[in-house]
Amino acid sequence: FERTIEVDPKTDRAWYGLGLVLLLASRLADGLDGPVARLTQPTDRGAFLDISLDFLFYASIPLGFAFANPATNALPAAVLLAAFVGTGSSFLAFSVLAQKRGLQSAQYKGLYYLGGLTEATETLICFALMCLLPERFGWWAYGFAVLCALTIGTRIIGGARILSRRV
Numbered sequence: 001f002e003r004t005i006e007v008d009p010k011t012d013r014a015w016y017g018l019g020l021v022l023l024l025a026s027r028l029a030d031g032l033d034g035p036v037a038r039l040t041q042p043t044d045r046g047a048f049l050d051i052s053l054d055f056l057f058y059a060s061i062p063l064g065f066a067f068a069n070p071a072t073n074a075l076p077a078a079v080l081l082a083a084f085v086g087t088g089s090s091f092l093a094f095s096v097l098a099q100k101r102g103l104q105s106a107q108y109k110g111l112y113y114l115g116g117l118t119e120a121t122e123t124l125i126c127f128a129l130m131c132l133l134p135e136r137f138g139w140w141a142y143g144f145a146v147l148c149a150l151t152i153g154t155r156i157i158g159g160a161r162i163l164s165r166r167v
Contacts, residue, residue, distance in 0.1 A: 020131035027124055058084050061127050065137050076141035083148035087118060090155040097163055116151030
């Protein structure tokens with residue numbers, strides 16, 4: 001698999017600017033879907049689609065940077081994607097078991113919300129910075145992966161402590 005066209009972040013800033021505009025538009029649409037759903041009747045189907053599409057969105061940004069410049073961005077993108085797998089799986093695994101036990105907390109799309117350092121706002125800020133300074137993608141990706149690792153650690157420790165309590 002050989003890639004013949006690469007985007008140079010220094011000369012092709014317009015592409016990254018367009019990417020930022022599309023990124024912000026998608027997050028605006030994501031922010032509006034909940035209030036629109038609450039005007040009628042929120043459904044499990046809607047919550048499922050919302051969180052599934054959120055996770056696919058989060059994966060698409062590092063993947064896009066890897067495609068734009070594989071030689072430079074593929075490894076940092078892979079590290080960031082692995083970190084996203086950790087944050088997502090620790091969040092969802094705990095939510096399923098918390099619901100099974102009937103645990104209550106601040107609800108997030110019908111799930112038990114076990115927070116962390118790297119939430120949606122922080123991720124969006126990082127993605128915006130990647131688009132504004134694409135030549136520093138590797139630094140942003142590795143740095144955010146470290147923050148995700150802290151989130152994974154706190155979720156695993158916190159979740160294990162909560163789940164170790166007798167029901």
